[in-house]
Amino acid sequence: MPPRGAGVDSLKACVSSPGGLVNAINVPECEDGVRMSALAACGHLIAAGAEPILHLLTRDMNRIALQAALLGAASMGVRSVLCTTGRHQALTSSRSARGVFDVDPIQLLRIADDMRKKAELADGQSIDGGVDFLLGTDTNPFCDPVELQVMTVEKAVAAGADFVITQPVFKLDKFNEWMQLIRDKGLHERTCIIASIMSLASAREAANAGSSRFELDDQLSDTITDIDYASSTAKALKSTEGVRGICIMAGVDHGFARNVLAASGIAGS
Numbered sequence: 001m002p003p004r005g006a007g008v009d010s011l012k013a014c015v016s017s018p019g020g021l022v023n024a025i026n027v028p029e030c031e032d033g034v035r036m037s038a039l040a041a042c043g044h045l046i047a048a049g050a051e052p053i054l055h056l057l058t059r060d061m062n063r064i065a066l067q068a069a070l071l072g073a074a075s076m077g078v079r080s081v082l083c084t085t086g087r088h089q090a091l092t093s094s095r096s097a098r099g100v101f102d103v104d105p106i107q108l109l110r111i112a113d114d115m116r117k118k119a120e121l122a123d124g125q126s127i128d129g130g131v132d133f134l135l136g137t138d139t140n141p142f143c144d145p146v147e148l149q150v151m152t153v154e155k156a157v158a159a160g161a162d163f164v165i166t167q168p169v170f171k172l173d174k175f176n177e178w179m180q181l182i183r184d185k186g187l188h189e190r191t192c193i194i195a196s197i198m199s200l201a202s203a204r205e206a207a208n209a210g211s212s213r214f215e216l217d218d219q220l221s222d223t224i225t226d227i228d229y230a231s232s233t234a235k236a237l238k239s240t241e242g243v244r245g246i247c248i249m250a251g252v253d254h255g256f257a258r259n260v261l262a263a264s265g266i267a268g269s
Contacts, residue, residue, distance in 0.1 A: 001028060001252050002036035008044045010252065015048040017254035021261050024051040024080060026165075026247065029060065031087050039069055043076045053136070054078050057086035062102035063111060070112055074131040082136045082165065083108040105137050106152075106159050113160030136163035136194075141178035142171060150181045157191045164191055165247050168198035170216045172236055179242055188242030195237040198249040199226040199256050226256065231263035238266050 003010045014025060025045060029038040042052040054073050056066060073081060083105040103111070116131050137156045143149055153164055169175045175195070182188050203216060230248070237243050246266065250257040 002030065002038060002041040004033065004035050006036065011041055011044045012048050014254055015045060015050045018258050018261065022248075022257070023245070024053050026082070026249075027052045027054055029055045029057045029086065031057075039073060039076075039078075042073065042078050046077050051080070052078060053080040053082055055082045055084060056108065057084060058101060058103050058105055058108055059086035059088070059099045062100050063108075066103070066108060067111060067115070070115055070131060070133070071127070074133070079132070080134040080136065080163075081112060082138065083112065083161075084138050106155050109135055109137060109156060109159035109161055116160075134162045135160050136165060137161050138165045138167070140167040141169075141175050142167060146174075146178050146181065149178065150185065150187075153182065153187055153191075154185060157187055161191050163194055163244075165194045166196050168196045168203065168249055169233055169237060170200075170203065172233070175237075176240065179240060183242050188244075192244040193242055194245040194247050195240070195243050196247040196249050197230045197233055197237075197260065199253065200229050201226055202249075202251065202253075227259050227263050230256075230260040234260060234264040234266055238264075 027038045027041050027045065030036075038055050042054050045052040056069060058066070061069065070081065085101075085105055088099065112131075112133060112135050115127060116133055116135075139149055139153050139156075141149060153161075156164065166175070179188075179193070182193065187193075200216075234246050234248075237246060248257040248260055
């Protein structure tokens with residue numbers, strides 16, 4: 001998470017804590033409260049030697065601002081961008097903020113894909129030189145109907161998505177059901193499916209606060225530890241056909257990510 005201020009010590013700690021065991025670091029845009037912009041945080045991470053994945057929210061910017069952010073990111077050396085909607089402002093502490101929603105993530109993927117392929121965009125505007133991004137989006141395999149979620153992934157891949165990051169996995173059986181549909185359509189061969197893991201404590205806090213983003217497995221007892229759950233889930237996901245990577249959603253708890261990597265034995269594989 002970008003810091004709640006202009007200091008960059010927490011970003012430097014984020015780079016050093018995993019000890020070079022990760023391929024890239026997700027940089028979410030501010031969804032709640034006041035935080036440094038994801039684009040600025042990416043610049044600081046690059047300076048510290050990390051590979052950031054910039055999150056661009058269609059909630060907060062129109063297509064003009066999004067295109068400007070993409071060009072700015074390219075100029076700073078950002079090589080990966082995740083296109084997502086972001087949580088609706090009504091679900092955050094900034095309820096009085098107005099959403100933009102000029103485009104949706106699929107449309108943003110098409111815009112970014114055009115920018116990396118063409119010197120002239122669909123609206124007739126031109127850019128000097130191309131941009132070279134890996135483009136991604138997110139998805140929720142646990143939201144019914146699951147067929148609709150697969151259809152959205154199919155549209156994202158057609159729009160240029162090189163990778164898709166899932167919501168955190170707490171129900172392996174439901175994830176495997178979604179993954180089978182992904183394999184049936186051959187989508188796992190056309191994009192990189194990256195499955196997410198999150199600490200149980202964070203997910204339970206979110207669920208208790210009324211968030212519907214995380215569907216916890218009823219069999220997950222209160223006695224299981226975060227590391228036991230996360231490491232065993234990581235191993236199961238790594239052996240799942242079509243899963244190309246693991247995303248550890250650690251927030252500001254860098255130690256959680258490091259401990260999961262150590263306990264699961266998947267670091268660097």
